[in-house]
Amino acid sequence: MFVPDPVISLAIQPKNKDNNATFIKAITRFQREDPTFRVHVDQESNETIVSGMGELHLEIYAERMKREYNCECVTGKPRVNFRETILQRAEFSYTHKKQSGGAGQFARVMGYLEPNEGTTACEFSNEVVGQSIPPNFIPACEKVRCL
Numbered sequence: 001m002f003v004p005d006p007v008i009s010l011a012i013q014p015k016n017k018d019n020n021a022t023f024i025k026a027i028t029r030f031q032r033e034d035p036t037f038r039v040h041v042d043q044e045s046n047e048t049i050v051s052g053m054g055e056l057h058l059e060i061y062a063e064r065m066k067r068e069y070n071c072e073c074v075t076g077k078p079r080v081n082f083r084e085t086i087l088q089r090a091e092f093s094y095t096h097k098k099q100s101g102g103a104g105q106f107a108r109v110m111g112y113l114e115p116n117e118g119t120t121a122c123e124f125s126n127e128v129v130g131q132s133i134p135p136n137f138i139p140a141c142e143k144v145r146c147l
Contacts, residue, residue, distance in 0.1 A: 003035045006051030010058050013048060015072040022071045030061055037061065042078065049078050089114040 014023040027048075030037050038051040052058045058075070065071045091112040098105040116123055124142050 001035075004053070006036065006038055007053055008055055008058065009049050009051040009078055010075045011047040011078045012050050012062065012073050012075050015074050019069075019071040022069050023065070023073070026065045026069045026071060030064070045078070047078060086113050086115050
């Protein structure tokens, strides 16, 4: 028997956290009776994702949970985790000027970011010349290095 792949996916969760057992019971039953209705938990966002043959198909199951199992559900678009990485060296230069009375503030920051080959760890290199930046500011720079 050929079962087509699902066309649409939605994130779903019970409106009331006390209905988790009922929610799981309903989802399990729906999966057994309909091979086009699929469910999985996304490992990164920890959301329950239901997939089906269309938006109406999934809305009917959400309505059935409310009507047959007295378990109202909240549906929405699944969250997507975006990942970005640096592919080549990128240099930056930033000048901060702020005059708010008195001496004001001035700072110039130059540096570069580049891929760290062979490891996923971040590396911070302090190449400050002399005492141009007070040493008590360096730990704050190191702390935000790998956010």
